[in-house]
Amino acid sequence: xxxxxxxxxxxxxxxxxxxxxxxxxxxxxxxxxxxxxxxxxxxxxxxxxxxxxxxxxxxxxxxxxxxxxxxxxxxxxxxxxxxxxxxxxxxxxxxxxxxxxxxxxxxxxxxxxxxxxxxxxxxxxxxxxxxxxxxxxxxxxxxxxxxxxxxxxxxxxxxxxxxxxxxxxxxxxxxxxxxxxxxxxxxxxxxxxxxxxxxxxxxxxxxxxxxxxxxxxxxxxxxxxxxxxxxxxxxxxxxxxxxxxxxxxxxxxxxxxxxxxxxxxxxxxxxxxxxxxxxxxxxxxxxxxxxxxxxxxxxxxxxxxxxxxxxxxx
Numbered sequence: 001x002x003x004x005x006x007x008x009x010x011x012x013x014x015x016x017x018x019x020x021x022x023x024x025x026x027x028x029x030x031x032x033x034x035x036x037x038x039x040x041x042x043x044x045x046x047x048x049x050x051x052x053x054x055x056x057x058x059x060x061x062x063x064x065x066x067x068x069x070x071x072x073x074x075x076x077x078x079x080x081x082x083x084x085x086x087x088x089x090x091x092x093x094x095x096x097x098x099x100x101x102x103x104x105x106x107x108x109x110x111x112x113x114x115x116x117x118x119x120x121x122x123x124x125x126x127x128x129x130x131x132x133x134x135x136x137x138x139x140x141x142x143x144x145x146x147x148x149x150x151x152x153x154x155x156x157x158x159x160x161x162x163x164x165x166x167x168x169x170x171x172x173x174x175x176x177x178x179x180x181x182x183x184x185x186x187x188x189x190x191x192x193x194x195x196x197x198x199x200x201x202x203x204x205x206x207x208x209x210x211x212x213x214x215x216x217x218x219x220x221x222x223x224x225x226x227x228x229x230x231x232x233x234x235x236x237x238x239x240x241x242x243x244x245x246x247x248x249x250x251x252x253x254x255x256x257x258x259x260x261x262x263x264x265x266x267x268x269x270x271x272x273x274x275x276x277x278x279x280x281x282x283x284x285x286x287x288x289x290x291x292x293x294x295x296x297x298x299x300x301x302x303x304x305x306x307x308x309x310x311x312x313x314x
Contacts, residue, residue, distance in 0.1 A: 092246055125188040175265045182251060191239075202230060252265075252268065
């Protein structure tokens with residue numbers, strides 16, 4: 001009974017090797033990506049998973065402590081429980097879905113423009129995601145400055161809506177709102193372009209058939225034709241929105257100029273990871289936080305797959 005099983009396994013392995021050799025040129029093309037993916041994605045993720053069960057300060061050898069890092073995270077780390085976790089959920093729940101909906105609406109509005117002006121509007125929406133730190137320095141910091149010469153304060157004082165300057169980025173009450181606004185402004189990135197491509201690639205004959213079937217308004221066209229026809233692009237946009245919101249962390253410190261942010265009002269999980277990893281050098285606990293953040297992103301992505309994915313995609 002053992003020998004036939006081994007022969008079958010050897011036969012399958014030989015067949016696999018022959019298939020790889022047959023398509024060796026294709027594997028050569030994907031080899032550079034696979035090497036980079038393994039080195040820069042798989043190895044760090046696996047290393048973080050193992051380090052999350054260790055006590056490690058980068059100077060002494062790692063020491064296995066089991067679930068101690070995760071127990072401390074969910075029961076004793078008050079900074080994580082009171083600030084990092086709720087701030088991250090608040091930021092992600094508002095900035096993610098709102099930015100995703102705005103990406104789709106802007107993509108649809110741009111798609112109905114004439115071809116001559118469409119590319120310029122698409123470029124105008126996409127360019128903020130490319131500017132990054134430059135936009136933070138020359139646009140948002142002067143605009144949200146907390147003194148009277150800040151653009152926003154100066155305008156509101158001039159029209160009489162406020163009597164005193166508002167500390168937009170250095171007060172606990174307004175920092176999170178400022179972070180969300182800046183994130184939404186720069187959220188029209190790759191996900192937005194994929195949605196625009198999806199809207200433009202919908203077969204026009206489907207709209208004509210829909211009108212014959214009783215569809216009368218643009219809203220019905222979007223709901224019954226546009227969205228079902230571009231589910232792959234909707235899924236990709238949702239995944240990108242999740243990744244961008246959960247990986248945000250530097251925006252709070254960039255806006256406020258403080259680390260940590262005022263009363264931890266802009267302290268996100270990624271800031272907590274940086275705090276323990278690069279300031280306190282508690283790399284084991286920082287790895288546990290990273291694994292927790294990765295789990296949140298995975299669950300969010302599964303939710304998006306449930307909404308926009310299909311059995312063929314799985």
